[in-house]
Amino acid sequence: MKGKVGVLLAMVVLFGVIASGCIGSQETSETKTTSAELTGDFVKDVLAIGKALESNGVNEVKFSAWGSGDPNSVMRVYGIVEAARRINKVWEENGVNVKITITDTHYVASFQDAYQEYLSKQPLGQAGDFFVNSYAFLPTLADEGYILDITEYANAYKNVIDDFYSSLIEASKFKGKLYGLPQDTEARPLYIRKDVAAKIGFNLEGIEEKVKNGEFTWGDVSYWAKKAKESGVEWGLIHRKGSAHPDLIQFIFAFGGKLYDEDSGKLVVDVPAIYKWLYVEWKFVQDGLLPKDIMSWDWAKQIHPAIVEGRTLFDIGGTWYWTEWQTKEYYGKEGTPRPLKPEEVQAWFAYTLFPAGEKGLKPVTLSQPFIWMINSKAGQQNPKYDELEDLYHKLAFLMVIKASDPDINAIHSVISAHLPVRKEAAKLISDEKWLNDLKNLNLDLDPQVKTNIKDIVATTVHPINAKFLADVSYMLEYTKLAPAHPKYPALADIFKEAVDKVLRGEMTPEEGVNYIIQKVNADPELAQNVEIVGEIPKDWKFP
Amino acid sequence: MKGEKLRNLSFFLSPMIIMVGLFYLIPLIFTIYISFTKMRNWNIERYLTEVVGLYNYQRLFHMFQHDPLMRTVLLTTVVFVGITLIINVFGGLLLALGTFFVNESSASTIRLLWLLPRMSPIAVYSLVWYYFFHGSDIGTLNSILMKLGVLSQPIPWGQIVPWGAWSVIIFVNGLVGVSFGMIVFTSALNQIPKELVIAARVDGASAWQISRRILIPMMKWHFLYVLTWQFLSLLTTYPHLFLLVQWDLVSRDYGTTLALYVYNTAFGRGEQDQGLAAAAAVLLSIIGILGGFVTLKVLQFEKMIHEPRGDIE
Numbered sequence: 095m096k097g098k099v100g101v102l103l104a105m106v107v108l109f110g111v112i113a114s115g116c117i118g119s120q121e122t123s124e125t126k127t128t129s130a131e132l133t134g135d136f137v138k139d140v141l142a143i144g145k146a147l148e149s150n151g152v153n154e155v156k157f158s159a160w161g162s163g164d165p166n167s168v169m170r171v172y173g174i175v176e177a178a179r180r181i182n183k184v185w186e187e188n189g190v191n192v193k194i195t196i197t198d199t200h201y202v203a204s205f206q207d208a209y210q211e212y213l214s215k216q217p218l219g220q221a222g223d224f225f226v227n228s229y230a231f232l233p234t235l236a237d238e239g240y241i242l243d244i245t246e247y248a249n250a251y252k253n254v255i256d257d258f259y260s261s262l263i264e265a266s267k268f269k270g271k272l273y274g275l276p277q278d279t280e281a282r283p284l285y286i287r288k289d290v291a292a293k294i295g296f297n298l299e300g301i302e303e304k305v306k307n308g309e310f311t312w313g314d315v316s317y318w319a320k321k322a323k324e325s326g327v328e329w330g331l332i333h334r335k336g337s338a339h340p341d342l343i344q345f346i347f348a349f350g351g352k353l354y355d356e357d358s359g360k361l362v363v364d365v366p367a368i369y370k371w372l373y374v375e376w377k378f379v380q381d382g383l384l385p386k387d388i389m390s391w392d393w394a395k396q397i398h399p400a401i402v403e404g405r406t407l408f409d410i411g412g413t414w415y416w417t418e419w420q421t422k423e424y425y426g427k428e429g430t431p432r433p434l435k436p437e438e439v440q441a442w443f444a445y446t447l448f449p450a451g452e453k454g455l456k457p458v459t460l461s462q463p464f465i466w467m468i469n470s471k472a473g474q475q476n477p478k479y480d481e482l483e484d485l486y487h488k489l490a491f492l493m494v495i496k497a498s499d500p501d502i503n504a505i506h507s508v509i510s511a512h513l514p515v516r517k518e519a520a521k522l523i524s525d526e527k528w529l530n531d532l533k534n535l536n537l538d539l540d541p542q543v544k545t546n547i548k549d550i551v552a553t554t555v556h557p558i559n560a561k562f563l564a565d566v567s568y569m570l571e572y573t574k575l576a577p578a579h580p581k582y583p584a585l586a587d588i589f590k591e592a593v594d595k596v597l598r599g600e601m602t603p604e605e606g607v608n609y610i611i612q613k614v615n616a617d618p619e620l621a622q623n624v625e626i627v628g629e630i631p632k633d634w635k636f637p
Numbered sequence: 638m639k640g641e642k643l644r645n646l647s648f649f650l651s652p653m654i655i656m657v658g659l660f661y662l663i664p665l666i667f668t669i670y671i672s673f674t675k676m677r678n679w680n681i682e683r684y685l686t687e688v689v690g691l692y693n694y695q696r697l698f699h700m701f702q703h704d705p706l707m708r709t710v711l712l713t714t715v716v717f718v719g720i721t722l723i724i725n726v727f728g729g730l731l732l733a734l735g736t737f738f739v740n741e742s743s744a745s746t747i748r749l750l751w752l753l754p755r756m757s758p759i760a761v762y763s764l765v766w767y768y769f770f771h772g773s774d775i776g777t778l779n780s781i782l783m784k785l786g787v788l789s790q791p792i793p794w795g796q797i798v799p800w801g802a803w804s805v806i807i808f809v810n811g812l813v814g815v816s817f818g819m820i821v822f823t824s825a826l827n828q829i830p831k832e833l834v835i836a837a838r839v840d841g842a843s844a845w846q847i848s849r850r851i852l853i854p855m856m857k858w859h860f861l862y863v864l865t866w867q868f869l870s871l872l873t874t875y876p877h878l879f880l881l882v883q884w885d886l887v888s889r890d891y892g893t894t895l896a897l898y899v900y901n902t903a904f905g906r907g908e909q910d911q912g913l914a915a916a917a918a919v920l921l922s923i924i925g926i927l928g929g930f931v932t933l934k935v936l937q938f939e940k941m942i943h944e945p946r947g948d949i950e
Contacts, residue, residue, distance in 0.1 A: 390793070
């Protein structure tokens, strides 16, 4: 009897072991289907994720794309639409019954508004799955856990990552971790009116080189601006306004200053450089070369018309101006305002780096890369999100990888006059055949994408514009970035207020500097994050 | 008997008590709580339980002491609320009285015209004034004055500090607010028995005498209501100001009131500091409560709600 009981017990135990083994193996198989390892082979990874989704009964994956910017930059959302089509095609060709649907392409003009909307809706789970915005907001979004850390995913795609310009990849990082992929960037050239220059005997031959080697400085800009004014031209210099468009901080870099201290991780108020910046602007206004109320000028009715109608010799602008002038009706000299033709833009404008502040210093430009970021809740509108989160996140990452395809990036660059972020895309821009295909929309693109870029392509795709992009690409070697620090926007606002007051004559440059210091110290939290270095230089002369 | 009275009172008052609790009291308590936390960037999960004591208040008072803008914000709030309130209340009263003495069809047209600013979308309405007061020759006002030869150079109206900026924000908001007083006072005037006015007319009273001796004294309640309501509205309004400042039409320093400061701090660009904004909002609420209390005291609200003494002692 005892023996029988022993055998029975042994059988029960054996059954238990086998059963637990079976259950265990079932668990293992489920684990396999709810995640997928990224290998760096795009098709293989897409298929693995597709099959895993299919095995979980998911046949449709819904994503939304949020973007913002000028009217010509719509590829910031349609790039995602196109990526979805390309992935769907892979699945279809390989018999995987899953489809990505982009439910919403939300595109607004103001990137600050887009950021505010994302910030307020992300915690509620109502923000877009893909979000293109300035790198300047990345630290805050990363710090709050609102965007996905893609460092590990990106390790598998080193070959793609290495094709991006490294400075732009650095701009996509926060505390050493990668939180997005660059989508575009730009440079901010100093535009010079060729017709005005010819009128005052300003020889522009070799000007690019002279600026590059620091021979032509802001003293020379002032000299020629005065000449232009004396010849009857309304202004010597026009520049952009506002703190969101941080063009003017180029002066800080051009005078050898800095805005951020890598060692302390703090923002820097570089007193000598800021004083020189404010002094130069103040002097331009005193000499009647720059409007004292430029910071409240209207973009469409004052700033752009003054430039395109040749009412200034110099303009501190951006590369995207080049096509913006061809699509917006700013030129009103002949009566009804109209856009410029590519030939006119080429004939009227020369472009250089932002000149060095004074002899012995270097020229600069400023970039504000836009980054493709992935919502940390990406895919949440889909079934079994909690279970399949890893698959949805990896799929979202692969979509961003696909949206960064050289041709998609090159299309965006050509039609919006932003600079490509990948070397392969830069090569495409110089390819005449490809440009022709783009002009005729003879490319393998989603019909929705074609429809939405058709008009922009018709007005902007032109060899002159492609040449312009190729010509200004070298500027990225000189580029500086505004600090990606959560407190930088507050400091930028203070800079804007100070410049405005100095330009209007409410403050001298010295008072402007003291105002900045006072404002920084007035907020204890800002003061903790900012170092004030140096003193107002004595006996400094300009020009 | 007492219990029954209490039950009846509870029954009739409960909807209002629930509404006040839900929409006024709880948000106020929540605002006070947030002002003691490190809440920022809408990150409720992370910061809502991170209590920092009086940190936000200390920071706010430090800024009041050292940031010239903060003092300007307070001054602008006082001037903006004070002058706009006078325009809103007395402008509304004047319009109501004015239209009371003209025929009904003209009165309706005038009232409708004054309602337009209230009916227009805020962005459109603000844009109209943006182009009207623009500080260059593209501004309508400058353009007209230059064509008439009154000006040789355009004037940056909203950038002349402080009075240029204050005048623009007061003008734009004043026009919106006048219609509210106008409607309340008009409906009050329509409730006054016509016999009183007719009798006064028969006695040879002028429109001014009728207004001063009969109509205005009979609208004390309405006057008190419009005054208190508009005071609190102006203290907390910011949309028009936000746009005018954002578009650089008016000086940021002298176009920012405390309400706009709260909005910009909580939901502005870059880091959104909702803890600090809540502390400033609590301050704004205290000012509102004190101001409302003073208004009621000055206009002898208590006397108005006293039970009538009756004729027999």
